[in-house]
Amino acid sequence: MFINTKSSFKKTLKTQIFKMNIFFIIDILGLISFAISGALVAFNKKMDVFGVLIIAFVTSVGGGTLSDVLLGNMPVGWMENIMFSYIILGSAIFAIIFRSKINYLRTSLFLFDTIGIGLYTLLGIEKGLVAELHPIICIALGTMTASFGGVIRDILCNEIPIIFRKEVYATACILGGITYFTLIQFPIKENFVLVISGSVVIAVRLIAVKFKISLPNIYSKEM
Amino acid sequence: MFINTKSSFKKTLKTQIFKMNIFFIIDILGLISFAISGALVAFNKKMDVFGVLIIAFVTSVGGGTLSDVLLGNMPVGWMENIMFSYIILGSAIFAIIFRSKINYLRTSLFLFDTIGIGLYTLLGIEKGLVAELHPIICIALGTMTASFGGVIRDILCNEIPIIFRKEVYATACILGGITYFTLIQFPIKENFVLVISGSVVIAVRLIAVKFKISLPNIYSKEM
């Protein structure tokens, strides 16, 4: 660190700021996606305005909150930066106003939820890397960050949590994480690695649901 | 701080001790209300004695534990002060002994639960103010502190969490929080502000359930 030349220091700084920017943008996009996905589930449940706002909020910050708590980053992120709350509330109000335009509720919900898990998987992995944890732990953090908001949303709405079984939820997160740690072995720019890994999460889930693909069955017929 | 005159310092100290006392009393009353509400739900489920004690405990400390964890106040409050446990266990045992006298179970449960959320909303807001957080975050903390114990209670008892839909739960907390932050703009003594805000939470919920009032419907008929 100390023997950095001035120019390499500048480069490091620039990379740091770039990384901050990338993850900041990912965080914002994830917040918006999950806020809208939360609002859509709350609409289905005919909740009142405050109910919709709260479900949007919980869905957005749930996963990040869990990973912050497990890592000991407290007060958790959304408490210290009020902008997060404004973005979530703004997205939820947007969804409330244009709810009649969001015609195909089920499809929209699925799409926003899927984009959200793709983005938050990356965010969770990054948090693990910052804390210098093992790749397996980073992937676990990514999966939790991606899925916990949706799990809380479903529990509070009395929906069966859709994680795991029907929609290849966790599998998509784990495959995205494995892609990330495979690609960073190669000399590829980190933002490409991020875009590819996030796309893997989204693609795996979309394709699996579209074509009703699932992992090889481990259950013999007599079971 | 350092240029305080002796008298203003004394006044600050007195205010501090007074505030501590007020919030201490609110905390105790909240513990008792939620412990009894937890015990009543556990009775409905025909739980054994230990089950009743645990549900009473979880309902009482759940909300405060969540807000302590999110703020990074660990070990959480009830672990460091054994008096909390004695009060909760005492309330639960009281409820067990006099359960036949608590005739109208549903009404009692609803009343104790409502008083609990009123008190804990104030407690959560105060925690947020101590951590110097934004009013929106303070209201979120108040709502979580008030509702999380009941949510865990309901999940552990296999009841559908009553938050949000049927009983204007979160709406009452949020309106109470807005009342608090509106009133402290005016030169009103803080204990009055607390009493009024807490009463707003309780009144909103009672009136809404009594007269089956809900927020303006945001759903058009064709949905």
Added chain:
Amino acid sequence: MFINTKSSFKKTLKTQIFKMNIFFIIDILGLISFAISGALVAFNKKMDVFGVLIIAFVTSVGGGTLSDVLLGNMPVGWMENIMFSYIILGSAIFAIIFRSKINYLRTSLFLFDTIGIGLYTLLGIEKGLVAELHPIICIALGTMTASFGGVIRDILCNEIPIIFRKEVYATACILGGITYFTLIQFPIKENFVLVISGSVVIAVRLIAVKFKISLPNIYSKEM
């Protein structure tokens, strides 16, 4: 501390290392028991391979994570020692490969789950003692450590959490905890105390389920 003679210091050190070993072994055995119990529930739900791994993971680390978080021990244990993950994944893969040999699924599940709660009750009590907390709080920590993994497992699998009602779950943990704090009053070696207290948890649950014993009914017939 400072006036310890060299020999008593050595003895203390030896005891420390011994205690570390004992609790390390208990932790490992608990991880394996709960990982297999989680995998068995996931099999019942016909989950895919990743789903089974995740449920095994969550069941194993859930209780310890909760108690670590409440005590402020972050990053939580399993994140800092990758060996825990290997043991859990290994146990889950073992369960996947030999799932057809584990014939009596229900019985096996019940047995592994019961051994797990016995071991984790001790682990939670120990964590409370290390943090110098009151015995009641230690027993609460033991009960949470023992039961929370199973509760999350059941919630994620859409099973009704089996805690409390049917299988004398919490009662067993509390009785084991009371046994522990009773026995350490007497001049008995600590490893015996641990073995006896853990056995009490396991025995209480096994006997209660086997003979359909429950605590004295606190409900009068007219209720």
